[in-house]
Amino acid sequence: MSSPTRKKAARKSPAERAAEISDAAHELALEQGLSAVTLRAVAARVDVAPALVAHYEPDMQALIASTFASIVAAELAEVDALVAGLPTPRERLAAMLATLLDGSRVDVTVIWVEAWAMGRRNEALAASVRDEMDAWQAMIRGVVEAGVASNEFETDDPAAAAWQLLGMIDGLNAQALVRWGDAADRGSLISHAVEGMLGLERGALAPPSVG
Amino acid sequence: MSSPTRKKAARKSPAERAAEISDAAHELALEQGLSAVTLRAVAARVDVAPALVAHYEPDMQALIASTFASIVAAELAEVDALVAGLPTPRERLAAMLATLLDGSRVDVTVIWVEAWAMGRRNEALAASVRDEMDAWQAMIRGVVEAGVASNEFETDDPAAAAWQLLGMIDGLNAQALVRWGDAADRGSLISHAVEGMLGLERGALAPPSVG
DNA sequence: CATCTTATTGATCGTATGATCAATAGTAGA
């Protein structure tokens, strides 16, 4: 327990303490959202005086931005690894949609939504948001381009299609944040939509669970 | 000018003053986002003491919620009126997509995004968000159902398709908030996606501007 | 004109935020 009568934090190396602080920010963001990453909340979690956090992170807006970036980049790497193992672009795309829309990533969705909102008053965060959106779009674009190259997909503009896909995914996830109860058939419906976008026959992207 | 040396506000009828206050909240939200709707900011805009705003709106969270609701409901009415004049469901759907994705509604998009984020700490707002999402979904569902009835559209579940459409629109608009530069071909791409979703032939929803 | 109702206000409280700085105490090295 971080007892209210904390005596004094053990002295640690700057590298270790800095890691503790950014880890705490990371966890705090996943548990309670980006807006919960405050000087005092991070300090309390590390069980350290607020001034120490300020010492290691002189700019909280920057800490929020880097926390956002690390969380989102980790998610991208995870999905990328999952998808990279699959043989065809069609399977990769289907798996990507299934994974990103299975509702198991509410915590990261909250962070995206908060980042969009907070980015309007935190320029460092806004820059991170742009960077991470670019990275996601690049990953999706890679799958689309591979599909076009193998004649599985059909589109004039893989880059634009990737943006479109990313927007659809983000929007549906944000929606699920509020309307988690409903939204039953999300999987098959977005599959049909993407089939239409990429010139696939109906059912080509059907999630395995539905068959 | 709201001079810093304001003497005293003219005495007005409660109805008039209440209207001024909610109007100020409304404008403030459209200009600077929902998070700019604070006790003091509203008071400054009406050129009145903060305590007066608190007198008329004892709960700021409620004022934020009602401000959100009125803005979003007005937008829905506007789009509804625009779409109602068109003869076929296909045209109505195409016009709806074109209007909602033409990038001319950044202010309202900001409000949606902030509402999703703030709703997590403002229960009244969260309820309003759910209500307004339901209202939007109902409107879209009406168009989809009409299209199914006239055999123009094909879907097993118009309600789910409407949720899907709403999510896609919201996501793409939120994306444009950050990435307004790019996203060139949004119109035709989402049209193809929706064609796939509703079993339409390619190009059936093409925006008139593209032909 | 006198009185009453009430719209309006100033002052103030409690909370939360980020930030700064001199003082303290643990630890490694001479």
Added chain:
DNA sequence: TCTACTATTGATCATACGATCAATAAGATG
């Protein structure tokens, strides 16, 4: 052991938020 370095802290500042309340003054009513 003694010293120098520095990780850590308490105290404090400035700002912003919502909320409350007694006091004031404007206008309606008689």
